[in-house]
Amino acid sequence: MARKIKFPKISFETEKIVTKTRIIDINAIILKTKDQSVRTCGLEDQKKQLSHLLPSLPNPGETVRFISAKDGFSSIAFIDLIGWAEIIENLYVSTFRIGVKQAEDIALLYQRGRIKNAMFVTGRMKNTQTERYDYYNQTKNILESCGFWMEDFSNHSKVFLFETGKGNKYVLETSANLNENPQIEMFILSNNPDVFDFYQQFFVAVKNSGDKYKN
Numbered sequence: 001m002a003r004k005i006k007f008p009k010i011s012f013e014t015e016k017i018v019t020k021t022r023i024i025d026i027n028a029i030i031l032k033t034k035d036q037s038v039r040t041c042g043l044e045d046q047k048k049q050l051s052h053l054l055p056s057l058p059n060p061g062e063t064v065r066f067i068s069a070k071d072g073f074s075s076i077a078f079i080d081l082i083g084w085a086e087i088i089e090n091l092y093v094s095t096f097r098i099g100v101k102q103a104e105d106i107a108l109l110y111q112r113g114r115i116k117n118a119m120f121v122t123g124r125m126k127n128t129q130t131e132r133y134d135y136y137n138q139t140k141n142i143l144e145s146c147g148f149w150m151e152d153f154s155n156h157s158k159v160f161l162f163e164t165g166k167g168n169k170y171v172l173e174t175s176a177n178l179n180e181n182p183q184i185e186m187f188i189l190s191n192n193p194d195v196f197d198f199y200q201q202f203f204v205a206v207k208n209s210g211d212k213y214k215n
Contacts, residue, residue, distance in 0.1 A: 043105060046077035057085055057170065058191040066187040068176075075160065075178045076102045078189065082162050082170060083114040091115055092161035092203045096123035098150075099179030100135050103142040110146040118143070120150040121206050153206060159199050169196035 050073045058064050068074070075095070082088060088109075098120060109115045120143060125136040136152070143150045160172035168191055176185035 043076060043080060046073035047080055049073045050077045050081055054081070054189075057082065057168070058189055060168070060191050063188060063190040063192070066189070068185045068187065070184050072185070074180070074185065075158070075172070075174055075176045075187075076105055078160065078172050078187065079106065079162075080109070082164070083109045086162075086164035086166045086168065087113070088115045088162050089117065089165055090161070090163040091118040092121075092159075092200065093118065093178060094121040094155060094157045094159045094203070095178040096156050096158065097125060097177040097179045098122055098139045098143075099177075100138045100142070101180070102178050103139045106148075107142050107146050110148075115146075118146070118148040119203060119207065120148065121155055121203060122150065122152045123155045125152050149207070151207075155206075157202075159202075161196055161199055161203070163196070169193040171195045171199060 053066065054064060079088075079091070091106075106115065106118070110118075125139070140150050158174045158176060158178075160174070162168070162170040162172070164170070171188075171190050171192060173188040173190075174185060176183075176187070
């Protein structure tokens, strides 16, 4: 019999939750529908785009919404932006895929003291690798060399949690994986401890689930 996981209940007092939304200029959306070539945008260019749109991180209770262009910024740009603005004490990542290059970028942040602890819940990356492209083991080795935890599951969600040394709890909800980003993607970045704690329950439950979510 499968063991049932009971998530702790969180009581939300909706009258005390105030959410403010920052509006992003429509120039964040640049459609290139006729261009079928696969191109990527370097991390430095992504950071410039994102920093232009987001000169300051969300204040407590604030939410920022984005639609990134094809060839625009990706999930790693948010990790880099937050990591250089505030030390990330705990990073939680749920994504279908992680790219080797992105794992190297995260390892660099760790080496520079910008990320202290991290855990990564991925999709079934092992099932899609080949002898030529052994990126699952490459990625896992890079992240585990930093002391981070990474496991693959039957997972397709994309959520990133950032608990920082300044006491902020940022949440990034997105359609984008943590890899190269040639597609149009959506991002919702909020600074909200209630939303953070809600998603953190998922990470704790999956990590303690054994093989429950591996089939």
